[in-house]
Amino acid sequence: MDTPEKKTVTQIGTPISKHKVQNSPVYNYIENLSPIRPVRSIPIAQTFGSLNFTSPPSVFTSPHAASRFRSHNNNSSKDESASTKEVASIREEEVEDASIEILESNCTTDTPGVVINDGGACEDGEMDLQKMCDNNVKPKNETPDWDTLIADASELLFFSPLPNDSEAFRCFLQRTSDSKARLSTGKRPTLEPVSNNNESESPDALSILHRGVRRRCLDFEMPGSNNNNNKQMSGESSSRCLVVPSIGLHLNAIAMSSKDNNVGNEYSLSGNVKVGLQGSTTPVLDIVAEEDVAAAQALEEEGPKSLALEEMNQSCPKKKRRKSDQAGGEGESSCKRCNCKKSKCLKLYCECFAAGVYCIEPCSCVDCFNKPIHEDVVLATRKQIESRNPLAFAPKVIRNSDSIMEAADDSSKTPASARHKRGCNCKKSNCLKKYCECYQSGVGCSINCRCEGCKNAFGKKDGSSFAGMDIEQDEENETAMQNRTAVLLPPSTPMPSRQPLAQLPITSNNMLLPQQSHHLHGASSGLYNKSQFRKQDMRMYSHSRIETITEERAEDIENLIQSPITNINAVSPNSKRVSLPDSSESTTPWRRNGGRKLLLSIPSFPSLTPHH
DNA sequence: GAGTTTGAAACT
DNA sequence: CAGTTTCAAACTC
Numbered sequence: 342m343d344t345p346e347k348k349t350v351t352q353i354g355t356p357i358s359k360h361k362v363q364n365s366p367v368y369n370y371i372e373n374l375s376p377i378r379p380v381r382s383i384p385i386a387q388t389f390g391s392l393n394f395t396s397p398p399s400v401f402t403s404p405h406a407a408s409r410f411r412s413h414n415n416n417s418s419k420d421e422s423a424s425t426k427e428v429a430s431i432r433e434e435e436v437e438d439a440s441i442e443i444l445e446s447n448c449t450t451d452t453p454g455v456v457i458n459d460g461g462a463c464e465d466g467e468m469d470l471q472k473m474c475d476n477n478v479k480p481k482n483e484t485p486d487w488d489t490l491i492a493d494a495s496e497l498l499f500f501s502p503l504p505n506d507s508e509a510f511r512c513f514l515q516r517t518s519d520s521k522a523r524l525s526t527g528k529r530p531t532l533e534p535v536s537n538n539n540e541s542e543s544p545d546a547l548s549i550l551h552r553g554v555r556r557r558c559l560d561f562e563m564p565g566s567n568n569n570n571n572k573q574m575s576g577e578s579s580s581r582c583l584v585v586p587s588i589g590l591h592l593n594a595i596a597m598s599s600k601d602n603n604v605g606n607e608y609s610l611s612g613n614v615k616v617g618l619q620g621s622t623t624p625v626l627d628i629v630a631e632e633d634v635a636a637a638q639a640l641e642e643e644g645p646k647s648l649a650l651e652e653m654n655q656s657c658p659k660k661k662r663r664k665s666d667q668a669g670g671e672g673e674s675s676c677k678r679c680n681c682k683k684s685k686c687l688k689l690y691c692e693c694f695a696a697g698v699y700c701i702e703p704c705s706c707v708d709c710f711n712k713p714i715h716e717d718v719v720l721a722t723r724k725q726i727e728s729r730n731p732l733a734f735a736p737k738v739i740r741n742s743d744s745i746m747e748a749a750d751d752s753s754k755t756p757a758s759a760r761h762k763r764g765c766n767c768k769k770s771n772c773l774k775k776y777c778e779c780y781q782s783g784v785g786c787s788i789n790c791r792c793e794g795c796k797n798a799f800g801k802k803d804g805s806s807f808a809g810m811d812i813e814q815d816e817e818n819e820t821a822m823q824n825r826t827a828v829l830l831p832p833s834t835p836m837p838s839r840q841p842l843a844q845l846p847i848t849s850n851n852m853l854l855p856q857q858s859h860h861l862h863g864a865s866s867g868l869y870n871k872s873q874f875r876k877q878d879m880r881m882y883s884h885s886r887i888e889t890i891t892e893e894r895a896e897d898i899e900n901l902i903q904s905p906i907t908n909i910n911a912v913s914p915n916s917k918r919v920s921l922p923d924s925s926e927s928t929t930p931w932r933r934n935g936g937r938k939l940l941l942s943i944p945s946f947p948s949l950t951p952h953h
Numbered sequence: 954g955a956g957t958t959t960g961a962a963a964c965t
Numbered sequence: 966c967a968g969t970t971t972c973a974a975a976c977t978c
Contacts, residue, residue, distance in 0.1 A: 683972065689962055690972045722957065729963090775975055776959045 357725045677713075686711035687722045689733060694719070697734060737762050738782040763791030772797035 680701060684690045686700050686709045693700045693711055699719070700711040710718050726733045738761050761779040764787055765772060772795045775781040779790060785800015786792055795802040 667978065679973080684962095688972080691975090692974080695962095726962095733962090763961095768960075770959065771977095774959080774962090778961075781975090 636758075679706050680704070681706040681709070683707075685709060689726065695734065697723075732762065735762065737778060738784050759784040759788040760789065762789075765792050767792040767795070768788070771795065772802075808915065 369790075672818065677688055679691045679693045681691045681704075684706075685695075686694050686706050691696045691700070691706070691711060692705060693706075699713055700706050700709045710722075712719075725735065738759050757780070761782060761784055765777045765779045767777045767790075770776040770780075772780050772786055772792050777786075777792070779786045779792075780797050780799065783799055784794050786797045786802035788801075788802070790802045790803055
């Protein structure tokens with residue numbers, strides 16, 4: 342009995358203490374002054390949830406984000422005197438902390454309608470948040486603008502990173518910037534096409550740049566883009582690239598251009614940004630850009646080369662075509678170019694299509710349908726292809742984290758730890774030419790490869806590795822990997838950012854998104870516990886550890902891919918992917934079984950299981 | 954630049 | 966699932 346009493350005392354004691362504090366005039370004053378409420382993060386998640394957006398609201402918890410939002414929040418209209426701002430500043434920090442706590446207290450902020458309360462008791466101080474989570478209640482202060490902002494952010498998240506296209510990523514950035522601009526203005530983003538000149542003309546864009554985010558291909562097709570886009574597209578320089586409306590943003594994209602260019606530092610920086618984007622919403626970008634600029638720069642200095650380059654090479658189709666690219670004189674803007682003659686650029690043969698970007702002027706394709714004006718066709722085709730192979734648009738190369746490589750030999754710890762998703766099937770090239778996708782991606786062959794006479798310099802199928810790798814680079818890569826890996830998980834499917842999920846199932850790419858990948862973990866192994874998940878997320882959102890998540894996600898993806906079981910199977914690739922009707926909220930068997938993460942991820946990741 | 958080789962994607 | 970065909974990039978000359 343003593344124990345109970347003690348517990349009671351303890352429990353009560355704490356509350357009392359807080360209670361006192363809360364009743365204090367100072368506390369009340371602060372409470373009133375600050376428009377920011379810890380709870381906010383939750384609602385956000387919910388909002389996203391409708392979109393199936395699993396991104397952690399933590400993004401919004403960032404002080405910066407909060408600041409931005411504040412301006413939109415009517416409540417924020419409350420006196421914001423200098424002193425008030427100070428208080429607000431403090432509150433913001435609290436909010437951030439609160440978010441973290443929320444995440445760690447089983448209060449799911451991931452997906453709306455999917456909020457699950459594991460029953461973990463929240464401390465008194467967190468009661469509000471917990472309640473919010475449990476009740477799925479929106480924050481009091483939430484305003485229409487807020488919703489809009491959230492929605493916008495979600496949209497951004499939905500862009501899945503296209504595997505291999507840096508262009509896509511750039512486009513994504515563009516979009517992001519655009520979104521930001523809207524955020525700052527309080528306007529809801531629209532689908533209107535992005536002007537090609539945005540970069541130079543848009544103050545917002547500039548501001549973003551100032552924030553440390555570098556973008557090269559600012560223009561990209563927006564999903565609802567209209568013909569104007571085409572004009573821009575075709576009219577603009579080859580450097581511009583459009584991302585297919587649902588096509589995502591492949592993290593890989595980031596890497597992309599580097600190859601060819603200088604990507605060095607620039608790349609690395611963007612890489613960080615990239616990661617942030619994936620994992621979070623636009624705000625994250627800001628966070629990364631603004632708050633972590635220093636870190637990013639440090640990383641850049643550190644040694645962007647290896648990984649970054651590798652990543653870039655990994656899936657950039659463009660790289661494949663050095664000759665043609667050079668011929669094109671694209672230089673830094675390395676948008677993909679294809680030369681399709683018969684596929685109409687509607688098959689994976691087409692690099693542009695495969696990368697999730699529209700063909701552009703520099704392409705030499707014939708009868709190209711991969712253009713904004715044929716958006717419907719493009720999307721339909723993509724959908725069809727995905728139905729056949731959910732991973733069709735997923736990144737081809739997955740960078741494994743050390744953990745994954747685990748058992749693998751030491752060699753696996755090199756950058757080459759990345760592996761081609763499906764492996765190659767080379768018969769004559771000995772995996773020493775770009776015919777080999779593994780080699781082309783700069784990764785070693787793996788057990789998944791069916792190649793013959795493998796001599797892949799990045800790692801032979803049998804496990805021997807990196808014979809041809811520069812040791813120095815190797816080391817650098819490893820370091821880079823440990824410090825910042827940006828697993829550029831290429832996004833895979835382009836998802837019509839604004840299309841209803843039911844209509845256009847989120848593709849696997851989305852799953853690649855940081856959070857989603859976590860879900861995958863849950864789905865495939867179920868070993869991933871929430872605690873881990875949250876911590877990771879927090880890491881991600883908490884300033885500089887973004888890259889870590891990426892690795893983990895890559896791991897998730899790989900697990901998924903290699904895991905025949907996964908619930909994912911539940912979704913038949915051939916069958917119409919379960920139309921998760923909006924449903925992100927609907928309860929599916931998986932959700933019930935798989936646990937929160939899986940549930941959350943399902944909608945966005947219909948099926949990762951590759952067809953065999 | 955034309956032709957060949959290669960292996961992924963698509964098809965049966 | 967395996968075999969075949971198609972396709973476009975990579976490569977060679």
